[in-house]
Amino acid sequence: xxxxxxxxxKLLLFLLLAAALLFAAGCSREAASDSEPENGVDDETPGVVxxxxxxxxxxxxxxxxxxxxxxxNPLFTEKTGIEVQVISQGTGAAxxxxxxxxADVLLVHDRKSELKLVxxxxxxxxxxxxxxxxxxxxxxxxxxxxxxxxxxxxxxxxIAAGEDIFVSRGDDSGTNRMELRLxxxxxxxxxxxxxxxxxxxxxxxxxxxxxxxxxxxxxxxGTYIAIFDSVELVIALEGDPALFNQYxxxxxxxxxxxxxKYNYALLYxxxxxxxxxxxxxxxxxxxxxRLFFPGYGLK
Amino acid sequence: xxxxxxxIIEAFRLIITLNPALLQIVSLSLRVxxxxxxxxxxxxxxxxxxxxxxxxxxxxxxxxIIFTFMGMPPVVAGLIIYLILSRQGPLGVLxxxxxxxxxxxxxxxxxxxIVIGLTMIGIRARGCDVEEMAxxxxxxxxxxxWTVIMESRFAILGAIITGFxxxxxxxxxxxxxxxxxxxxxxxxxxxxxxxxxxxxxxxAIGLGLILLIISFIINSGLYSIQKGGKNG
Numbered sequence: 001x002x003x004x005x006x007x008x009x010k011l012l013l014f015l016l017l018a019a020a021l022l023f024a025a026g027c028s029r030e031a032a033s034d035s036e037p038e039n040g041v042d043d044e045t046p047g048v049v050x051x052x053x054x055x056x057x058x059x060x061x062x063x064x065x066x067x068x069x070x071x072x073n074p075l076f077t078e079k080t081g082i083e084v085q086v087i088s089q090g091t092g093a094a095x096x097x098x099x100x101x102x103a104d105v106l107l108v109h110d111r112k113s114e115l116k117l118v119x120x121x122x123x124x125x126x127x128x129x130x131x132x133x134x135x136x137x138x139x140x141x142x143x144x145x146x147x148x149x150x151x152x153x154x155x156x157x158x159i160a161a162g163e164d165i166f167v168s169r170g171d172d173s174g175t176n177r178m179e180l181r182l183x184x185x186x187x188x189x190x191x192x193x194x195x196x197x198x199x200x201x202x203x204x205x206x207x208x209x210x211x212x213x214x215x216x217x218x219x220x221x222g223t224y225i226a227i228f229d230s231v232e233l234v235i236a237l238e239g240d241p242a243l244f245n246q247y248x249x250x251x252x253x254x255x256x257x258x259x260x261k262y263n264y265a266l267l268y269x270x271x272x273x274x275x276x277x278x279x280x281x282x283x284x285x286x287x288x289x290r291l292f293f294p295g296y297g298l299k
Numbered sequence: 300x301x302x303x304x305x306x307i308i309e310a311f312r313l314i315i316t317l318n319p320a321l322l323q324i325v326s327l328s329l330r331v332x333x334x335x336x337x338x339x340x341x342x343x344x345x346x347x348x349x350x351x352x353x354x355x356x357x358x359x360x361x362x363x364i365i366f367t368f369m370g371m372p373p374v375v376a377g378l379i380i381y382l383i384l385s386r387q388g389p390l391g392v393l394x395x396x397x398x399x400x401x402x403x404x405x406x407x408x409x410x411x412x413i414v415i416g417l418t419m420i421g422i423r424a425r426g427c428d429v430e431e432m433a434x435x436x437x438x439x440x441x442x443x444x445w446t447v448i449m450e451s452r453f454a455i456l457g458a459i460i461t462g463f464x465x466x467x468x469x470x471x472x473x474x475x476x477x478x479x480x481x482x483x484x485x486x487x488x489x490x491x492x493x494x495x496x497x498x499x500x501x502x503a504i505g506l507g508l509i510l511l512i513i514s515f516i517i518n519s520g521l522y523s524i525q526k527g528g529k530n531g
Contacts, residue, residue: 056397056478065497070481087397087478101386102396204496230302230498257386259394 052081055264058095058103060174061202063247064088066226066291069107071284076271082264090173090202098123101257105265107272109174109220109247118250125265126250129272130281131297134178134245136237137207137224138164138216146216146236155237156186163195165215169206170198174245179218182242207231220245222291229287244297249273302500310505321502325509328486331399332467335406339414340459342407347418347458348448352430355423365419368412373405374471380405381475397478402486405472410462417461421454422447453524460521464514 063069064086073084087097091108098106099122106123108114118126136155138146144164146155159166168190169176183190190196199209203223210217211231224233249272251265271277278294285291313321350358350365382388384396384404395401429450433443448455470488477484479493487506494503 056480061496065493085397085478085480085483087480101391202496204498208496208498227498230500259386259392 049078050081051077051083053261053264054083054085055104055261055268056085056087056102057105057107057268058087058089058093058097059107060091060094060109061088061204062109062175062220062223063107065202065204066222066286068222068281068284068292072272072277072280075280076268079271080264080267082267084268088202090169090171090176092172092174092177098252101252101260103252104261105249105251105268107247107249109245110177111246111248113177114248114250121253122256123250124253125269126248127269127273128296129247129249130278130292130294131244131246132221132292133238134175134218134243135221135224135235136216136218137210137233138236139214140232140234141214142236143214144216144236149237150240152182152218152237152240152243153186156182156188159216160186160188160190160193160195163193165195165197165210165213166190167206167210167213167215167217168196168198169203170200171202173203175203175218175220178243178245182218185242207233222286225289225291226286246297247292303504306500306504307508309501310508313502313505314509318505321505321509323482324485324487324490324506327399327484328467328488329513331402331473331486332406332463335403335466336410336414336459336463338403338407339410339462343411343414343458343462344418344448344455347415347455348422348444348451350415351419351422351451352444352447358419362416362419365412365416369416371409371412372471373409373469374475376405376408377472377475380408380472384476396476397480397484399477399484401476402473402484405476406466406469409469409472410466413462413465414458417458418451418455421451421458424454425450456524457521460517460524464517467513468510 057069057073059069065088069084069086073086077083087094087103089097091110091113094103094106094108095110095113095117097103099117107129111128114123114126117123134152136146136152138144144155144159144162146158149155149158156166168179191198195215197209197213197215199206201209203219204227206217207219207224207227208231209215211233216236217233221238224235249269251262251269252260254260254262272281281292281294282290350361355362380401381396383390384393384401385391386394386396395404429447430443433446438446468488470492473479473484473486474489474492477486477489479485479489485493487510491503491506494500494506
């Protein structure tokens with residue numbers, strides 16, 4: 001009995017120690033990678049880049065999930081030695097993260113709110129960095145008969161009239177805000193209707209739910225192109241000027257949050273707005289299609 | 300159906316070829332949850348032993364509170380730690396949000412009540428007899444506590460393992476406080492959420508398989524320990 005208990009105690013102690021050592025090793029490795037990154041982890045970065053600091057970028061699911069930031073950020077890191085840590089949320093959540101001072105720089109798409117928050121002094125140095133458009137996607141059978149309709153508001157009216165399933169982000173994201181504005185223009189309050197599914201998730205999830213439930217949804221073109229080979233949804237409506245989708249980049253105001261890395265945030269903004277950055281955005285393709293167009297889209 | 304099948308094949312390929320991105324994610328998961336459980340054990344075993352040796356009547360309210368916290372939804376734990384660690388929260392100056400440390404704190408918060416509760420139950424089951432016997436043999440209080448813990452070692456080990464399997468499988472807390480940053484705070488469960496959203500089912504299934512394998516190993520260990528406990 002006694003020897004048994006000793007063995008088990010030793011085992012327990014060993015397990016605890018092993019876990020502690022494993023973690024300590026991990027920590028020291030991480031600390032070491034502050035000055036010299038491992039080749040294995042940053043395998044997208046050619047050569048050895050000395051990482052001197054990090055900034056946190058709060059952004060939307062649409063810029064991250066399609067791979068744009070995985071394409072741009074390593075090039076920024078290579079130039080400056082600053083690693084960009086990406087938190088991808090809905091635009092509403094990203095604005096909140098920035099306003100709380102939990103991020104240094106933002107890349108979001110709700111121009112009206114962005115300009116208002118800049119005016120209020122929450123954010124600073126905002127630029128129109130790129131644009132694309134929203135599209136309405138739905139099942140190929142097109143039960144609402146949206147095909148051939150010119151405006152999104154009209155399409156939304158048809159969907160509501162036919163009580164066809166519409167899947168909403170429901171997460172206060174830029175896309176969600178755009179969608180709610182369209183319902184408002186159509187004079188319809190979809191909240192609580194049987195055919196209106198508000199799921200509170202990212203764009204990819206929402207497309208997947210729309211796909212599975214044979215419903216319509218509003219999406220940014222980028223996310224749809226990035227995942228369209230894994231869903232059966234087709235474009236039901238595109239080209240309505242009301243569906244214009246402008247992205248903005250801006251820094252958290254250091255006067256509000258003195259701890260933010262404002263100088264590095266500025267470097268990042270300068271990188272995106274430079275000729276090189278704008279050309280890179282222009283050259284980015286997924287499944288053979290361009291997802292974002294540089295600069296400001298409306299004349 | 301074919302997608303699931305293809306996913307599983309691709310998943311095995313990723314595992315067998317030791318894909319660096321996959322390894323990095325798995326290793327961070329094990330480190331964060333491992334560290335969280337070590338801390339939870341250091342907090343939970345002494346507290347659980349203390350409570351387990353008190354008569355049940357005296358700790359009734361405390362028991363109820365601990366049992367409630369044992370069932371704490373991970374997202375609630377995540378939300379609480381997020382609000383504490385956010386720059387506008389009470390510990391915001393530490394700048395810990397979106398770091399592995401924040402994830403460990405959240406998981407300690409989840410695992411500690413489990414270790415406390417299960418240790419307490421285990422010790423209550425046989426602790427009092429052991430305590431009396433040790434006392435009658437003239438042992439001091441430290442020695443008594445030690446003897447009691449040793450006699451309940453199977454229950455305690457079970458408590459630790461249960462705590463680990465809970466935190467390594469949770470997604471809600473680490474997503475909120477870690478932010479799922481690639482190469483920095485991305486663990487198995489948050490990576491599965493992301494890759495599913497992006498339609499990369501191969502990596503998602505691969506990580507899911509690894510989680511299942513880890514769970515199998517842990518539960519096999521737990522099973523044999525408990526069997527050993529009954530025999531001993």
